[in-house]
Amino acid sequence: MAAEILVVEDDQVILNTLAYNLTRQGFTVHQTTTGAEALKLARQLRPDLILLDIMLPGESGIKVCQQIRRWDRDVVIVMITAKDSEEDKVKGFEAGADDYVTKPFGMKELVARIRANLKRSDVGDRGKILQAGDLWIDTKNFVARVGGEPLELRVKEFELLAALASEPGELKSREDLARRVWGHPDVGTSRTIDVHIRRIRAALEERSAYDFIHTVRGLGYRFEPKPRAMADATRE
Structure with a gap:
């Protein structure tokens, strides 16, 4: 069964590119450009992973991440950021993010990060x-x-x-x-x-x-x- 990914990105060109390439990689992709819609879809869809831009209109990706973590601590959240400072990364992790990718990034790197995070979140093969x-x-x-x-x-x-x-x-x-x-x-x-x-x-x-x-x-x-x-x- 294909993993479901919710992509939250306010730049429509980047959003379409991500959705197209992730779909080609075999993922089921849902997409939105706003934090408010992201919160709604996260509750409705219960995706396996959320790809969340840190810079969103209205509510920031940090605030969206914090709100999701109040009711879902298991979904994998990967932050997308144009900022590469340690402070921004720490803020993302403190909000509950599992990983981050910094713009500009290659699709191979992004897909590798997504697969690695999904693999580690699947604990079915662990037994200690x-x-x-x-x-x-x-x-x-x-x-x-x-x-x-x-x-x-x-x-x-x-x-x-x-x-x-x-x-x-x-x-x-x-x-x-x-x-x-x-x-x-x-x-x-x-x-x-x-x-x-x-x-x-x-x-x-x-x-x-x-x-x-x-x-x-x-x-x-x-x-x-x-x-x-x-x-x-x-x-x-």
């Missing part, structure tokens, strides 16, 4: 149960629990947590994690990884008696469950 402290992760069914209670995470947050938890004690650089979760190392050079890690930690700290993810300054992160009191003493 990971346990550490009071944390339980089912990578096949995309479920994480702390003390038996569900842990609410976005797709990339879950994948980052699973990537770290699958190799406890191992130091993971930001570039390593970017390749594992996003399929390319570019994300690891920005604050994107740090933003996602901060969210994961906040979600865990609300429920868990353990600290799981530890920063190795200048190098990356290590997953190692430590009781909260012990972890606090270590930091001191």
